[in-house]
Each structure stands twice: as C-alpha cells, then as structure tokens.
Amino acid sequence: MPRYTTILSLRFPLVSKEDALAIAHALIAARRPSAIYTPNAEIAMRAARSPAFLDTLNRADLLLPDGIGISLAAKRQGVTLPRLPGIDFAEALLATAPRPYRLFLLGARPGIAVTAGRMLSRRYPHITICGCQDGYYAPDMAHAVATAIRAAEPDLLFVCLGSPRQEEWIAVHRPPCLAIGLGGAFDVWSGAVRRAPRAVQSAGMEWLWRTLRQPSRLSRLPALAAFSARVLLSPRAERVENCQKER
Ligand code: UDP
Secondary structure (H helix, E strand, C coil), X not given: CCEEEEECCEEEECCCHHHHHHHHHHHHHXXXXXXXXXXCHHHHHHHHHCHHHHHHHHCCCEECCCCXXXXXXXXXXXXXXXXXXXXXXXXXXXXXXXXXXXXXEXXXXXXXXXXXXXXXXXXXXXXXXXXXXXXXXXXXXXXXXXXXXXXXXXXXXXXXXXXXXXXXXXXXXXXXXXXXXXXXXXXXXCCCCCCCCHHHHHCCCHHHHHHHHXXXXXXXXXXXHHHHHHHHCCCCCCCEEECCCCC
C-alpha cells in the first residue's frame, strides 16, 4: 500500500525516482488515459485557493515534487521527499523506455516544441516523435488539436502549456496515453532557455535563478512567500498517511 504525505491537501506518494519511473512505464503499458503532474510551491498555492484545481491534481496517477518548497514542507513533517524536477523525470523516462515509445509534444511558442523534439530524438534515438503542436493555437482549434494528438497514437504526451492550463488540458481531454505536465521543459530542451547550473539546482535555488533570468517571473514570488508562510513557517498541521489512492 503506497504511503502519502499531504502538503496543502496535495497528496504526494512517498516513492523513489526508480519507483516513480516503474509506475510511469506501467501506466504507459496499460494504454489508458493517465496523468502525472509536477507541482511546485506556486502550483500548490493555486490548488489551496481552488478546490476544483486541487481535485484535478489529486486525481493524477502520480504527483512529483518539482520544487524545493515541496521537499522542505515534507521534511518538516519528518518525511523524505527529494525534489524531482519534471524535466529530469521526463528525460529519465525516455532513457529507460523498454520499447520505442511514440512521444507527442504539446505546448510552448511556435517552433519550440519541434526544436525540442529534434534534440530529444538526438539524445534518445530509440524514441519516435509522433507529433508536435505549439501552445498558442486559437481557441476554436482546441478540438482539432486534441483529435490530431489522438490520431498520432502517442504512448506518451508531454504538455508544456504552463500551469494550470496544462493540468486542466490533460484532465479535460484525457488522451489515451500517459500525459505529463512539464511547464517550461520545451524551452529548455530547445535551447531557448538555459537551465540553472547543477550547483544551483543542488542548492535548491533553481527558482531564484529562473526569477533573475526571467524577470517576468517576479510576479510569482508572492505565491512562494504565501507558501512559505502557510507550510514552512506555520505549526505542523499536515500528516503522512498510509492509504489507498481514491480515483
Ligand atoms: N505556454 C503555452 N501556451 C500558453 C501559455 C504558456 O504553450 O498559453 C507555454 C510557454 O510558452 C512555456 C510554458 O507554457 O513554454 C510555461 O513555462 P513556465 O516556465 O511558465 O512553466 P514552469 O516551468 O514555471 O511551470
């Protein structure tokens, strides 16, 4: 029975990276609509303010702790939940694919997903990129985009539309494959955005690096402050549970 830790009502399973990879490969093998989301502190705060979004996140097959804030919150509860950035998990999933997965890339500015796909094809030649679609299509194209993704018959769908759009897109369209919400991953894979150096990542300061390099992200700092006040500085209110996941 999986154990979970609850952070602002978000239920994170206490699984290692290897366990998470095994779960993801099993979901792909099952060929049914499934979802993995990668919340950070900002996403957790949005969920704390929106019961509908919280429900969407908790219906995922797996939540991975993308941000250092989630790991620190877990530590306060006495549990170890190492940070597992979605972008690293996604690459590990491609690297350990037991067969040539078909991968569809949805999101980011026009041209970025295609460039990211080319880079992933070079790095993981056993993966087939079965389609790319940017994340700025007109609203009246939504149905056609979802239909094109189904027709491409992906095993795996990476969705980079930003949060909450990417999680809501996955929950609404339920493509018959494993879909993973990955924020700005295509921007990094395409080379449009540089990721923080390893040392900065290890120090848990990737959020600061990204804020300094993309000042538009300054608007996200209040959510981080609110998360710190609610979860990191308040008395311990959350808990670790042994429970079977409700779906
Ligand atoms: N994006 C998109 N469509 C939109 C809004 C955003 O495709 O309508 C993309 C945006 O171009 C970027 C990604 O969504 O590639 C969000 O990246 P961000 O760095 O904000 O995500 P984070 O990694 O912080 O979750």
